[in-house]
Amino acid sequence: MKRLIIGLIVTLVCAGIGGAAAWWVASSGLPAEVDTTTERARLAADGLSESHVYVDPSVEGMFSDEQIARIDEAANTSDPEVFVVVWPESRQAGYGPSSDVLRQIGRLLDRPGVYVQVSPGDALDSVDVGIDGEYFSIYESPAEEWSSSRETTLLLDKIAENDGREYELGEDTGSDYWGGTAGTIGAGALIGSFGGGLVGTIALVGWFIMRRRRAGV
Amino acid sequence: MGAVVLAVGGLTVGATAAAAEAADDGPVRVATVDEMIDRLRDDPILVQPSMGMGDSALAHDVLTEAASGAELPVYVVLAQMPEELADGERPGEQVAVLLRDELGDGVYHVEFLGESSYTGVWGAPDEYDFRDAYIALRNAEENGPGEYPRASALFEAAVVAHAAASPGQELPQSVVDDYASRPWAFIPESTTSMADAKATRWVATLATVIGVLIAGIIVTLGVVRAKPLKTKAGVPARRSAHETVPEQMADRARKRLASARRRFEALPGTELTADPGEKAARAIDAAERVLDTGDELDAVGAYVLALIADREVDRVKRPERPAFRPCFINPLHGESHDTVRVGGSSIDAPVCSTCGRQQGAFLSVRKGIRGWAPYVETDTVWAWTGYGALVGDLADQVLADRGVRR
Numbered sequence: 001m002k003r004l005i006i007g008l009i010v011t012l013v014c015a016g017i018g019g020a021a022a023w024w025v026a027s028s029g030l031p032a033e034v035d036t037t038t039e040r041a042r043l044a045a046d047g048l049s050e051s052h053v054y055v056d057p058s059v060e061g062m063f064s065d066e067q068i069a070r071i072d073e074a075a076n077t078s079d080p081e082v083f084v085v086v087w088p089e090s091r092q093a094g095y096g097p098s099s100d101v102l103r104q105i106g107r108l109l110d111r112p113g114v115y116v117q118v119s120p121g122d123a124l125d126s127v128d129v130g131i132d133g134e135y136f137s138i139y140e141s142p143a144e145e146w147s148s149s150r151e152t153t154l155l156l157d158k159i160a161e162n163d164g165r166e167y168e169l170g171e172d173t174g175s176d177y178w179g180g181t182a183g184t185i186g187a188g189a190l191i192g193s194f195g196g197g198l199v200g201t202i203a204l205v206g207w208f209i210m211r212r213r214r215a216g217v
Numbered sequence: 218m219g220a221v222v223l224a225v226g227g228l229t230v231g232a233t234a235a236a237a238e239a240a241d242d243g244p245v246r247v248a249t250v251d252e253m254i255d256r257l258r259d260d261p262i263l264v265q266p267s268m269g270m271g272d273s274a275l276a277h278d279v280l281t282e283a284a285s286g287a288e289l290p291v292y293v294v295l296a297q298m299p300e301e302l303a304d305g306e307r308p309g310e311q312v313a314v315l316l317r318d319e320l321g322d323g324v325y326h327v328e329f330l331g332e333s334s335y336t337g338v339w340g341a342p343d344e345y346d347f348r349d350a351y352i353a354l355r356n357a358e359e360n361g362p363g364e365y366p367r368a369s370a371l372f373e374a375a376v377v378a379h380a381a382a383s384p385g386q387e388l389p390q391s392v393v394d395d396y397a398s399r400p401w402a403f404i405p406e407s408t409t410s411m412a413d414a415k416a417t418r419w420v421a422t423l424a425t426v427i428g429v430l431i432a433g434i435i436v437t438l439g440v441v442r443a444k445p446l447k448t449k450a451g452v453p454a455r456r457s458a459h460e461t462v463p464e465q466m467a468d469r470a471r472k473r474l475a476s477a478r479r480r481f482e483a484l485p486g487t488e489l490t491a492d493p494g495e496k497a498a499r500a501i502d503a504a505e506r507v508l509d510t511g512d513e514l515d516a517v518g519a520y521v522l523a524l525i526a527d528r529e530v531d532r533v534k535r536p537e538r539p540a541f542r543p544c545f546i547n548p549l550h551g552e553s554h555d556t557v558r559v560g561g562s563s564i565d566a567p568v569c570s571t572c573g574r575q576q577g578a579f580l581s582v583r584k585g586i587r588g589w590a591p592y593v594e595t596d597t598v599w600a601w602t603g604y605g606a607l608v609g610d611l612a613d614q615v616l617a618d619r620g621v622r623r
């Protein structure tokens with residue numbers, strides 16, 4: 001009985017220490033809270049302060065004024081709101097994937113909604129900023145022949161799909177990778193159970209073998 | 218003469234105005250090769266936001282600095298491709314040629330968004346060689362941050378511009394290292410989202426806590442359950458071949474001996490001369506001789522002698538009690554209540570009741586690195602006497618043994 005209690009207390013203490021150590025180690029792997037904004041994000045945010053569509057000067061004329069007006073109108077009336085950035089995708093502009101720069105724009109603009117990147121020849125990309133809502137993906141693989149009319153239709157369809165989507169204001173803190181809070185707890189419990197079961201069994205077998213050796217059998 | 222001065226002055230003013238306009242206007246916007254040429258006349262370095270690694274003005278300054286001191290003009294274009302070139306092959310080279318036609322000899326480094334770079338040199342001796350620059354760049358990439366570090370177009374242009382500014386000289390490693398340490402040197406990799414990283418932290422912590430708990434419970438329960446090592450019949454499930462002398466045996470013996478001596482000294486003087494009293498005195502004497510030798514078996518001997526002395530003290534008042542005889546197998550088992558034919562011998566040895574049911578393992582001492590020897594096989598007084606199990610005068614034999622040895 002005494003051994004049982006001692007064993008359980010040691011186990012509890014080890015679990016506490018181990019948990020604290022794991023937390024500490026994992027904390028060092030957290031990405032730095034990025035508050036840098038890149039030049040492109042600032043330019044786009046400036047453009048979006050007056051409209052819901054920003055067209056980079058280098059791709060001016062890609063869409064007709066009439067197309068831009070329709071997209072602007074739809075983006076403005078959509079709920080949650082949509083903000084569209086039209087420019088060539090770049091990996092040479094100081095940010096990682098396009099979702100990074102879209103988040104930067106959203107942070108600068110400080111208006112919750114869906115931020116969409118339109119790059120002629122590339123797939124549409126979007127990210128929710130400041131809203132925590134139903135899953136929505138605007139991704140659509142790029143067409144062989146890019147045309148502004150096809151792209152406009154697609155974009156308007158997607159904006160219509162977004163309109164009326166359920167959401168709450170506030171940043172989505174759940175992890176897509178682990179599948180939300182339930183997924184996170186489930187993954188932790190599962191990994192812990194398997195790992196602990198395995199390690200415990202191996203340790204116990206090791207102890208039995210050690211005991212036999214020590215007993216000289 | 219005055220007209221020329223006026224013209225030069227007008228040109229200077231014009232150029233300054235253009236430069237000022239470029240600075241005020243924010244990022245450079247050029248849609249055609251002609252616009253590009255106009256820009257490069259004012260300023261040989263052209264960087265657009267989409268190629269500027271987050272700050273095209275900073276990129277411009279870095280490149281201007283890198284190209285400073287060059288004998289030949291160094292032109293750098295990091296921009297989006299003008300639409301007129303969209304269908305052409307190798308647009309970088311095409312544009313470099315067009316620029317050279319308008320701007321004259323020099324080093325031209327052109328990279329358009331999504332295209333590969335081109336470096337061309339016109340009007341210079343052969344010593345312009347950018348191989349070292351590219352080797353340095355590849356080395357920097359190999360030592361870069363992240364999983365697949367890729368140098369940015371800006372990093373490449375800076376290294377090339379620096380090499381162009383000092384032709385024929387070795388590119389200083391410190392310069393490359395300095396560039397490599399800047400935030401704009403490498404293409405950022407996709408970052409894990411904060412939510413994912415925080416969730417991962419929870420998963421790691423939860424998994425560790427649960428894992429340690431489960432492992433600990435398995436080990437604890439296993440060890441606790443394994444403790445008896447006996448089957449239902451109470452027979453040792455697995456008998457070991459030897460039993461060791463417990464630690465602190467000498468201390469146990471010392472305590473036993475002290476209490477025996479107290480009881481002995483409390484006896485009335487007349488009884489000290491009786492037979493049990495004398496035996497007790499000799500047992501105490503013998504115990505004292507072997508107590509502090511540092512030998513494990515001697516410590517056991519002292520303990521047994523203390524038990525013998527204790528029993529003799531009892532026998533002063535109650536002579537009907539038998540003298541103390543320990544278990545032959547291991548005197549620490551206690552008093553013998555049984556006899557058993559010990560394997561390989563012809564004598565019946567007294568043993569404890571447990572050994573009477575099933576013979577246990579002999580008290581043993583270490584012999585060699587991994588070996589164990591039963592005490593009966595050692596060359597000691599304890600082996601001959603079985604710690605008094607085989608003889609009635611253990612104290613006398615011990616005193617004789619130790620007397621001789623001294």
Ligand SMILES: [Zn+2]
Nearest residue numbers: 544550569572
């Ligand atoms: Zn015994």
